[in-house]
Amino acid sequence: MATKTEQGAQEYVPAEPHSLDELRRAAAGCRGCHLYRDATQTVFGAGPEHARVVLIGEQPGDIEDRRGAPFVGPAGKLLDRAIADAGLARADAYVTNVVKHFKFKATATGKRRIHQNPNRTEIVACLPWLAAELSMLHPQVLVALGGTALKGLLGPSATVAASRGVLLPWPQAAYQPELFPDEGARLLATIHPSAVLRAVDRDALYDGLVADLRLVTSALAG
Ligand code: SF4
Numbered sequence: 001m002a003t004k005t006e007q008g009a010q011e012y013v014p015a016e017p018h019s020l021d022e023l024r025r026a027a028a029g030c031r032g033c034h035l036y037r038d039a040t041q042t043v044f045g046a047g048p049e050h051a052r053v054v055l056i057g058e059q060p061g062d063i064e065d066r067r068g069a070p071f072v073g074p075a076g077k078l079l080d081r082a083i084a085d086a087g088l089a090r091a092d093a094y095v096t097n098v099v100k101h102f103k104f105k106a107t108a109t110g111k112r113r114i115h116q117n118p119n120r121t122e123i124v125a126c127l128p129w130l131a132a133e134l135s136m137l138h139p140q141v142l143v144a145l146g147g148t149a150l151k152g153l154l155g156p157s158a159t160v161a162a163s164r165g166v167l168l169p170w171p172q173a174a175y176q177p178e179l180f181p182d183e184g185a186r187l188l189a190t191i192h193p194s195a196v197l198r199a200v201d202r203d204a205l206y207d208g209l210v211a212d213l214r215l216v217t218s219a220l221a222g
Pocket of ligand 1: 008009027030031032033034035036042099100101125126129
């Protein structure tokens with residue numbers, strides 16, 4: 001029989017939330033999967049309630065876990081720069097992750113925490129929080145930053161390489177589609193900013209990220 005911590009986030013999501021702050025407070029107590037046990041805290045999304053674009057990453061990293069805010073480490077700084085270079089207003093952007101707790105493996109000395117990719121069960125468990133954020137924000141464009149976010153929305157066969165470079169119509173969500181009604185938003189797939197930081201050819205990957213984000217700028221202007 002499934003334990004309570006394997007049942008997913010849905011039972012922790014307020015039935016009729018009135019604000020992102022209400023969701024944020026509720027998410028702080030989520031025990032919808034086991035990832036809360038080792039992480040420092042829930043890292044909920046951040047940004048204005050009227051944001052027209054929601055950028056979705058994989059999960060908080062080490063710095064985000066400690067500070068309790070998404071995209072505040074090196075990848076977040078790079079993303080901020082890419083958003084600006086793409087001509088997007090930061091006030092139009094809400095940033096979040098498909099998984100709200102940091103998954104990691106401690107090194108033998110316990111001094112470092114090594115990022116671990118969330119698995120499909122963990123992603124599906126956490127998706128009700130993303131759905132609740134979207135229900136408050138009603139964005140015009142979702143941006144999946146990297147393969148984990150994209151697969152969380154479209155399913156395991158989706159890849160950034162096959163999907164990027166174009167704004168996609170809002171598809172049927174692969175998991176819990178009833179939580180992700182079609183509100184006319186469009187979806188952009190692009191790389192995660194951490195991929196730029198890891199790359200040998202950083203400039204080329206950065207330029208690709210900015211080029212993808214410019215599609216969002218154009219869509220909002222249109
Ligand atoms: S990862 Fe998501 S579902 Fe799991 S405990 Fe954290 S907030 Fe809840």
